[in-house]
Amino acid sequence: MAEARTTGPRARYREQTRAEIKDAALRQLAEGGTAxxxxxxxxxxxxxxGPALYRYFASRDDLLGALIDDAYADAAAAVAAAPDPGTGPRARLHALATAYRDWAVGEPHRYQLVQGTPTPGYTAPPETLASARAVLAPFLPVFATGTPAPATAPVVAQIRAWLARDEAVAAWxxxxxxxxxxxxATALTGTVLAWSTLHGTIGLEISGHYTGMGHTGETLLTAQTELLADSFALA
Known part of the structure; x- marks a missing residue:
């Protein structure tokens, strides 16, 4: 009986209305950002x-949270769907990085929701952490068999200590x-470095900081990814 209620006409209408509200919100974001x-x-x-809309989303932050969760889910799906070249972790890393950039460049207003704080004072709900980790999960096996360069040793040491004290992260x-x-420790270090590389390079591109310069975001990310692969001796 419970399943019948959640999939009945009223529940379907509610989900359809929530989807329409989110679509309208995304149009506003595309036109003028979170402001x-x-x-x-x-x-x-x-x-x-106004009161009717609040039956679907309790607040502006509630709506933002739903949009952020959706964006993470779509980004995770895009990364998970990246083709596996089957020629080793280096090629796989390039494929994952390219898939994430393609999603971000194609959905810049949604990327900007997940790459930082969308509005002053906003705090993402705890469940957002799982959504963010889903985006990064495919990078873990890429680095697991790598050999970190000496320059990464301080980061590896901190990551190793983090894993020792945080059972949830270690389990993930x-x-x-x-x-x-x-x-x-190697897998998570590489993934964290990949995350910072992606956001640094793609964030600058989407913010327009490469305009008028002699390179593209695509070529820069390829070079950055290759350097990261070198630092873990990926085959």
């Missing part, structure tokens, strides 16, 4: 009253790249 996001404007566009890494403690 343009206004529930009153969304309600007016959809022919709803082990699920993505089952291996011993040293391989786990």
């Amino acid at each position: 343009a996001l206004a529930l009153v404007k969304i309600a007016k566009e959809l022919g709803m009253s 890494v082990h699920a993505g790249a089952p291996a011993g403690p040293e391989a786990a």
Whole structure:
């Protein structure tokens, strides 16, 4: 009986309305960023009253949280769908990085939701962490068999200590790249460095900082990814 209620006409109408509200919010974000996001404007566009809209999203932050979770889910799907060249972890790393950049460049307003704090004072709900980890999970096995360069040793040491004290993170890494403690530290170190490389390079591109310069975001990310692969001696 419970399943019938959750999949009945009323539940379907509620999900359809929530989807329409999110679509309207995304249009506002695309046009003017998070500063343009206004529930009153969304309600007016959809022919709803303000109080009616609040039955679907309790607040602006509640709506932002749903949009961020959706963005992470789509980004994770894009990365997971990256083709596996089958020629080793270096080629796989390039494929994952390219897939993430393609998603971000194609959805810049949604990328900007997940790459930082969308509005001053906003705090993402705890479940957002799992969504963010889903984006990074495919990178873990890429680095698990790598050999970190000496320059990465301080980061590896900090990551190793983090894994030792945080059982949840250790379990997540082990699920993505089952291996011993040293391989786990290597896998997470590489993934964290990949994350910072991706956001640094792609974030500058989407913010327009490469405009007028002599390179493209694509070529720069390829070079950065190759350097990262070198630093872990990926085959």
